[in-house]
Amino acid sequence: MRCNVTGLMLCLLFLIGWSETALCGAAPPPKRIISLAPAMTEIIFSLGLGERVVGVTTVCDRPDEARSKTKIGGMANPSLEAIVALKPDIVVMTSDGNPKAISERLRKLGIRTHVFKSRRLPEIPAGIREMGQTLGAQPPADVLAGNIEKAIRDVSSSLRGKSSRTNNGGGRKALFVIWPSPLIVAGPGTILDDAMKMSGLRNIAADGKVAYPRFSVEAVIERQPDLILIGKGHDDMKTLAKGFLKSINMLDAVKKGRICFMDDALYRPGPRIPVGMAELDRCGKMP
Amino acid sequence: MTTLEFTNVSFSYGPERFMDQLSFSVAEGELVGLMGPNGAGKSTILKLAAGLLSPQKGIIMIGEHAIGTYSGKERAQQVAYLPQILDLQAPFRVGELVRMGEYPQNGAQALTVEEALLLVGLQDKTNTHLAELSGGERRRAYIAMTLVQGARVLLLDEPLASLDIKYQFDLYRLLKDIVREKKVSVFMSLHDIGMGAMLDRLLLVKHGRLIAQGDPGSVLTDEIVQDTYDLNDSIGLYMAANRSVCRALAVASLQCRM
Amino acid sequence: MKRDNSSTFLIAAALCAASLCIILVSVASGPRLLNPFILDSETCRTLLAIRLPRTAVALLMGGALGASGAILQGIFRNPLADPYILGISSGASLAASFGLMFGISLFTLSVPILAFIGAIATGAAVVILGHGWKGLQPERLLLAGVGIGFFLSAVLMLVMTISVDDGLKRAILWMSGDLSMVDWELLPAGLLLILGGLGLALTRRRGLNALTLGDDIAHSLGFNPIRERLFLFIAASLMTAASVSMGGVVGFIGLVVPHVVRRHVGSDAVVVLPLSVVAGGTLLCVADAIGRTVAAPLELPAGVIAALIGSPYFIYLLGQRKTH
Numbered sequence: 001m002r003c004n005v006t007g008l009m010l011c012l013l014f015l016i017g018w019s020e021t022a023l024c025g026a027a028p029p030p031k032r033i034i035s036l037a038p039a040m041t042e043i044i045f046s047l048g049l050g051e052r053v054v055g056v057t058t059v060c061d062r063p064d065e066a067r068s069k070t071k072i073g074g075m076a077n078p079s080l081e082a083i084v085a086l087k088p089d090i091v092v093m094t095s096d097g098n099p100k101a102i103s104e105r106l107r108k109l110g111i112r113t114h115v116f117k118s119r120r121l122p123e124i125p126a127g128i129r130e131m132g133q134t135l136g137a138q139p140p141a142d143v144l145a146g147n148i149e150k151a152i153r154d155v156s157s158s159l160r161g162k163s164s165r166t167n168n169g170g171g172r173k174a175l176f177v178i179w180p181s182p183l184i185v186a187g188p189g190t191i192l193d194d195a196m197k198m199s200g201l202r203n204i205a206a207d208g209k210v211a212y213p214r215f216s217v218e219a220v221i222e223r224q225p226d227l228i229l230i231g232k233g234h235d236d237m238k239t240l241a242k243g244f245l246k247s248i249n250m251l252d253a254v255k256k257g258r259i260c261f262m263d264d265a266l267y268r269p270g271p272r273i274p275v276g277m278a279e280l281d282r283c284g285k286m287p
Numbered sequence: 288m289t290t291l292e293f294t295n296v297s298f299s300y301g302p303e304r305f306m307d308q309l310s311f312s313v314a315e316g317e318l319v320g321l322m323g324p325n326g327a328g329k330s331t332i333l334k335l336a337a338g339l340l341s342p343q344k345g346i347i348m349i350g351e352h353a354i355g356t357y358s359g360k361e362r363a364q365q366v367a368y369l370p371q372i373l374d375l376q377a378p379f380r381v382g383e384l385v386r387m388g389e390y391p392q393n394g395a396q397a398l399t400v401e402e403a404l405l406l407v408g409l410q411d412k413t414n415t416h417l418a419e420l421s422g423g424e425r426r427r428a429y430i431a432m433t434l435v436q437g438a439r440v441l442l443l444d445e446p447l448a449s450l451d452i453k454y455q456f457d458l459y460r461l462l463k464d465i466v467r468e469k470k471v472s473v474f475m476s477l478h479d480i481g482m483g484a485m486l487d488r489l490l491l492v493k494h495g496r497l498i499a500q501g502d503p504g505s506v507l508t509d510e511i512v513q514d515t516y517d518l519n520d521s522i523g524l525y526m527a528a529n530r531s532v533c534r535a536l537a538v539a540s541l542q543c544r545m
Numbered sequence: 546m547k548r549d550n551s552s553t554f555l556i557a558a559a560l561c562a563a564s565l566c567i568i569l570v571s572v573a574s575g576p577r578l579l580n581p582f583i584l585d586s587e588t589c590r591t592l593l594a595i596r597l598p599r600t601a602v603a604l605l606m607g608g609a610l611g612a613s614g615a616i617l618q619g620i621f622r623n624p625l626a627d628p629y630i631l632g633i634s635s636g637a638s639l640a641a642s643f644g645l646m647f648g649i650s651l652f653t654l655s656v657p658i659l660a661f662i663g664a665i666a667t668g669a670a671v672v673i674l675g676h677g678w679k680g681l682q683p684e685r686l687l688l689a690g691v692g693i694g695f696f697l698s699a700v701l702m703l704v705m706t707i708s709v710d711d712g713l714k715r716a717i718l719w720m721s722g723d724l725s726m727v728d729w730e731l732l733p734a735g736l737l738l739i740l741g742g743l744g745l746a747l748t749r750r751r752g753l754n755a756l757t758l759g760d761d762i763a764h765s766l767g768f769n770p771i772r773e774r775l776f777l778f779i780a781a782s783l784m785t786a787a788s789v790s791m792g793g794v795v796g797f798i799g800l801v802v803p804h805v806v807r808r809h810v811g812s813d814a815v816v817v818l819p820l821s822v823v824a825g826g827t828l829l830c831v832a833d834a835i836g837r838t839v840a841a842p843l844e845l846p847a848g849v850i851a852a853l854i855g856s857p858y859f860i861y862l863l864g865q866r867k868t869h
Contacts, residue, residue: 058843073842077725080595082576082842085587101726108728109594339764363767370761374622377758378812387758390751391767429762436766 029136030089030112036102037075037094039268040116041066043128044092046144046271047137055086062272080105090114092131094269116269121194124269125149144271151274155198155281172284174201174227175220178212180237180244183220187213192231192266195277199284201227217247228253229283232264258286288315289348290472291336291366291440296345298335298495306331306495308345313440313474313488318466320483320503321476323492324516329476330371332492333442336474337368349440363391367438369429371445375418381428382413388435397437398469407431407461423454427461434465441465443475447482459485463542480507480526484533484545491515504544553810557820560809564827571834572600576841594728602727602735602791603833603847604826607798609739609784611825614799615806615817616746616781619753620774621683627799628785631687632694634796636667637789639697643704661738664786667693672778722795722848724833735787742783743822749776750814757812795848798825801859808862828855 034055035041041060044053050065055072070086073079075097083091083106091106094116103113114134118127125145132141174196176186186192187208196203204223205215228248230241238261245254253259260283265276292312299305306328313319321329334340335347338354347354349365357365377384385400404410407427417425426446433441447455459482465471466487483489484503491498491506498515499506507529513522533543573579575596579588610628617626628634640663644655671693675686746753752773755763760770788795802825803817810816832851837844 071842073844077723077844079576079837079842079844080725081591081837084591084595085577087587099726105726105728334761337761337765339761359764359767359769361767363765366765368761368765370759374759376622376624378807379754379757380811383754383811383813384758387751387754387766390755433765 030134032087032089033135034072034083034086034088034091035060035093036072036078036091036098037116038062039270040092040094042268042270042272043116043131043144044135047132047135047140049135049137054088055083078102080109083111084109090134092116092135095119096269118269119189119191121152121191121198121269121273124191124273127269147271148273151277152198155277158281172201172226173204173224174229174284175204175215175223175225176229176231177241177244178231179233180230180241183215183217183244184212185215186231187211191269191273195266195280196229199277199280201280201284217244220248221251224251225253227258227260227284227286229260229262229280231262231267237261256287260286289313290315290350291474292346292348293332293336294346294348296335296342296347298331298340298342298344304495309495309497310345311490311497311500313472315439315472316466316470318462318473318487319475320486320489321474321492322478322480322483322489322515323498327492328495329492330444331495333368333444333474333476336440337366337442338362339368360391360393364437364439366440366442367433367436368442369426369433369444369446371448373425373429377417379417380413381409381415381417381420384417384428385431385435388432388437391436396435398434400431400435403431403434406434406464408457421454423450423457426450426458430461430465434469434471439471441471441473441475443473445476445478447475447477447479455479455482480512480529480545481532483507484529485536485541485543502544507545553816556810557816560820561823564823567827568600568604568830571603571830572596574834574838576837598729598732599724599727599833599837600830601732603724603830605732605735605739606724606788606792606795606826607802607829607851608822608826609742609788610795610799610829611802611806611821611823612743612746612818613781613784613788614801614825615803615814615821616753616777617799618803619757619814620777620781621687622757622759623683623687624804625800626687626690627796628781628788629794629796629799630694631690632671632692632697633664633668633690633782633785634789634794635694635697635701636670637661637664637786638794639663639701640666641790641793642701658734658790660790661786664782664789667697668778668782668785672775722793722846723844724792724847725837725844727792731791735791738783738787742780742787743818745783746777746780746818747815749773749780750818753777753814753818754812757814792847795829795851797848797852797855798828801855802828805855805859805862 031052032054033044033049033052035044035053036057038057038060041053041056042062044050045063045066053066053069056066056069057073057075057078058071059075060066060069072082072086076099088111090112092114093103096119103115106113114131116127116131118124125148128145128148129141132138176192176196178184178186185205185208186203187205187210190211193203193206204220204225205213208215230237234240245259248254262279262283263276265272265279289312294310296309297304297307309332321332323329331340335342336354341355349357349362354362354366381404382400385403388403389396389400398406401410404413407430409424409428409431412420412424417428420428430441446458450458462473466473477483484507486503488501489503489506490500491511493515499511507526509523509526512518512526530545533545536543572592579592579596584592614627617628617631618624637660641660644659671686671690674689674693675682677685752763752768755766755768756770756773756777763770763773803821806817806820806824810820828851829847832854833847835854836847836850839845
């Protein structure tokens with residue numbers, strides 16, 4: 001209570017003319033961090049702050065060190081009690097997967113939160129820089145953001161140099177399968193869609209009404225993708241996708257073997273984006 | 288003294304007139320039967336008497352006043368109605384059911400729960416679930432409730448239906464006791480001619496009209512019964528058989544006139 | 546008669562005492578077992594800010610659902626009636642989910658209030674459709690409830706399938722009954738509605754008993770069946786709305802708790818209503834405690850756990866009845 005009153009007075013002072021950064025914004029870098037999403041965990045570790053992480057979700061599996069951290073529950077329904085018990089200085093969460101109610105509730109309990117709001121590929125570097133600032137790790141955040149920006153530039157420039165008619169992936173129709181049965185694919189407004197566009201692929205599900213639409217197999221056949229990308233939603237996607245591939249085996253993509261099983265790097269807006277972009281680029285150039 | 292009186296009562300469910308200018312009365316402490324073919328209007332008459340239906344024309348008096356002028360509680364202290372089918376699923380124990388008769392009471396009770404249970408012979412079944420009783424016992428439990436309720440007129444829609452001969456006689460004796468000792472008027476519909484002959488008075492209805500009324504001996508003649516039920520010639524044999532049973536009962540000093 | 550009363554009283558007292566113990570144990574259990582005798586400031590904070598509001602909401606929700614179920618089963622003379630089957634819960638949850646999905650958060654209570662409006666509107670629609678030419682008819686009302694309930698659930702599913710937002714996951718949790726984010730804020734409004742509903746139901750307890758015997762006999766006992774049923778339906782709607790607005794849809798309690806209570810203390814509404822509140826509240830409270838404890842730090846939805854504990858007991862009771 002007293003902290004709040006002091007903070008309020010300081011902010012009033014700022015309104016009178018003091019600098020905000022000097023007083024209200026100058027919170028010391030947080031020492032105890034909790035991450036509520038796998039992507040956030042990856043970013044925090046790659047900023048070199050892994051040792052400060054005191055809690056992660058049960059689905060935070062990368063890097064390996066994250067697995068041994070204390071678990072605070074799932075992404076959509078973390079345990080408030082577990083979070084409070086770890087006495088975090090800050091809780092890092094994402095607007096894409098963590099319910100808004102959690103940040104509201106945490107704030108009411110007097111716990112600071114940082115919400116990562118970037119959802120599109122081009123917005124990610126800015127989001128990482130902002131997070132670096134909050135966590136007091138600006139230099140590494142700049143490096144990481146720079147890497148991602150470079151990866152985006154690389155793909156786009158390699159595309160610009162060549163005609164879209166050659167088989168470098170330009171203009172190819174593609175489908176990114178998130179889950180084969182029922183068929184769920186990457187739709188508009190997702191990092192995957194952005195990445196496909198930047199790699200010169202045309203997402204045949206770009207007109208889907210939602211981010212991850214349930215797609216009909218008939219629509220896939222009708223739209224004749226040249227390339228099928230299959231994400232890693234399970235350790236054995238090859239077996240899981242068998243039935244789906246059989247049902248579309250009249251398509252050129254299947255006949256010519258342009259089926260690409262990918263890692264989950266592009267699923268998360270984090271440090272593995274460059275790796276994912278390179279992988280997508282390779283898949284796009286399949287003969 | 289009259290406790291239930293219909294005066295020129297007309298009633299219709301739809302546009303077509305179903306019951307026209309019906310008049311009759313039931314006196315205090317009288318056990319009156321209502322007979323007639325299916326669809327003759329027996330249930331309608333009972334529901335009109337209970338206030339469940341309102342007549343389009345005419346007046347139905349219960350005690351001193353027209354049925355429609357009573358408040359719910361007042362009406363419940365004057366008249367009680369039990370439908371033909373009593374819910375098998377009603378999840379109550381006998382004691383709980385009979386105690387519901389206290390709802391319309393304001394303190395003073397005609398009969399306590401214990402007295403009513405004793406009267407109907409269910410004093411040992413207070414904690415038994417209604418579903419575990421036989422049909423006749425269940426009927427008696429509901430009657431005990433109406434006795435606690437203090438109703439002066441008891442309207443029963445085919446209470447004898449689907450009871451075996453023993454239970455029919457048990458129920459008949461119970462109603463007889465109630466009528467004699469508590470001065471309650473019982474007005475019930477029934478189909479059994481033999482049972483009808485044992486009541487104080489009978490009303491025969493057909494197409495919503497009163498065909499005949501009076502003591503069973505004067506009403507249960509071959510002609511009237513044949514006319515009421517549109518029966519063929521074999522009615523004579525059937526009535527004769529019933530008559531000899533009735534005589535046997537009368538010899539055993541049971542009331543039976545036919 | 547005396548024996549009957551005192552045995553009912555004993556069972557009721559035993560149930561209440563057991564509930565109290567169970568509730569205390571529930572408060573203490575969670576991801577971390579709280580020792581109520583050593584209260585440091587951190588324990589206090591967890592207790593006050595998280596455990597107690599959860600426990601209180603679980604008690605209120607479960608209690609409200611138990612009582613609503615008891616009322617609805619009585620007035621519709623149907624052992625299958627409960628707020629879930631009649632569509633009242635669906636109406637509340639649809640309205641609430643709309644609020645969450647379209648980010649309507651003008652003020653903190655907006656979503657619970659939407660749930661309440663949804664419940665009342667659905668209740669009114671069901672009552673209007675349930676009116677036949679002879680007034681409110683039990684079978685008609687039940688059919689109307691089932692029909693409207695299915696329709697609303699379908700609308701909700703449809704909206705969910707074609708919506709993208711981050712409200713989505715929250716809305717799904719709202720459907721399955723989630724107590725993990727509950728705080729004190731929702732409590733006063735919920736408490737008020739539930740007390741109002743329960744009070745109304747208790748003043749109509751005799752009417753509830755009489756309606757259970759059928760409309761004709763209720764009339765014969767001096768009640769106006771249509772009016773009694775309407776009042777009781779409003780009471781049940783109030784309690785259901787409050788319950789859904791506090792923590793979403795929980796389907797099992799309203800259906801089964803009243804049956805279990807009746808098995809032990811008979812069917813008199815005077816006893817069944819309060820004890821359904823106690824039993825329903827305790828069941829949901831325990832379910833929530835188990836849900837947050839067994840797989841900690843994972844949160845399992847309280848409604849699911851309630852059904853997991855309750856169903857076997859219910860099935861056991863059914864078996865008992867058969868051999869009786």
